Amino acid sequence: MKIARYGFVAAGAFLGLMMISQALAHKAKHSPEQLKAFEDVFMEQVRLGDLLFHGDEAAQKKLGVQLSKTGMACAMCHPFGTDVHPHEFPKFQEQIGQFATLRDMINWCVEKPNEGVKLEPDSPAMKALETYIYYSNRGSTLDPGRH
């Protein structure tokens, strides 16, 4: 009985220590190496999204997506991500006729103007496109719902 109690105490202490160490680790200052690793992951997504946005065939093939069947690419109407306005989503989108997120709008453009194949909302291609669009528009004023 006593042994069992000690066991519970020890397990509780261990869990407590784990939680404290996790919390401390989360609050620990990031090392330059960690920051670089985070940056590398992000910029790789930006580069991949950039290529997809500009119609790169190899990038589409690698991810198994077809963003256009007309030869058109996203960048042909949105150089540098202009007129994409990611900072205005979510909003009511007239073309779609419903309240839409940026991912909804990306898929609408893929399907309608580009006549491509709609992406899974959580697919790697969608994440990369979203990353490129946000990165291209960094500095824009956050203004959800704006038309």
Next chain:
Amino acid sequence: MEHNQRERSELHEVLQGSGERPDRSLVITRRTFLHRSLLTGTAGAAAYGWFPLINTLDLALGAQQGFKFAWISDTHLYPKDVNTRFVDKAVRATKEVIAMRPAADFLMFGGDLAQLGDPVELDLGNEILKEVKIKKYFIPGEHDWYLDMGQRWTKLFGQPNWTFDHKGVRFVGLDTVSRGPDYWTAKKMSPKERMGHMATLDGSVAGAWAGVGRDQLEWLGKTLSDWRKDAPVVVFSHNPLYEYYPPWNFWVRDWREVNEVLRPFTNVTNIHGHTHQVLYNELGKMRSIGMLATSWPWPYAPQGVPALTKCMVRADPGDHFDGVGWSSLTLTAANKVENEYVMWRKDVLAEAATDSGCADNVNQETHPRVADQAWPYYGAYK
């Protein structure tokens, strides 16, 4: 970006000169815009917006009699088995030019007939435009040129620069696209890769490719040397002859030199394509008019849209005929010119800043691409 903007503004002040404007007789008024669709027979129609006097340019000073000409550009044709959308629109513009009454004296095609310079695309465009029986003139766009360095284009349409006089007006066609610096040899690019980069408006691999070149500047000077300084000159170029948003390659890099050659002439109008949007600018005594594409509309640049431009409304991407069209230019006997943007949808020009294509981008800050910095570019994700 801010640096570019500041530099452009300073250069503009230096070149513009104090109080200098294209022509004192140019009156900036407002005029109702008439939407017109000749194909569907709904001519006339209603007023949907206003724009400043792109219409009554005092272009034809000294013109012996009134006449009309048509402008089509930026059809960006793909082969029919890839995309018939742009083909349909090129056909529509062609039919509307044929239907002009009275007929136009000539048709000016302002470049980017093809999308990727493919001979199939250029031949298709030539076939479509063959239906127009009036005299036709052509200047090249970069999309026509960089697959085979203009071989097919020159075979079909001849020299890329030329001049002729017509009823008191000297017309000049400039080649602003063929002198791109060689960015392809060192990178061992295939012609297709070269064309792909040249076809990317916001790409950085091709660099600042648009230019007139020393030899052509000399030719332009000689061409105008016997022309009266106050007689009308119309210069056609694919790209605008001023610096408009360099990050997108909307500009001609030796635009200052072009302006110096044209400076002695008091009645110069530059009509250009390439930007796929309604634009109006004045630099020194030269005014520039940006024409529409038949293919698709570019958005306005986040900065640097000429202050005199009355922007067209942001196009609906779901409507393939929105924000596109062609132009009919009438030189009247009263020495005025009306430039009518024949747009295929209504609500295309804005009176107020609200809802105009310019206002739409003011809350936006965009940045150059990064993928261009990776090399090899193609196949990086194989």
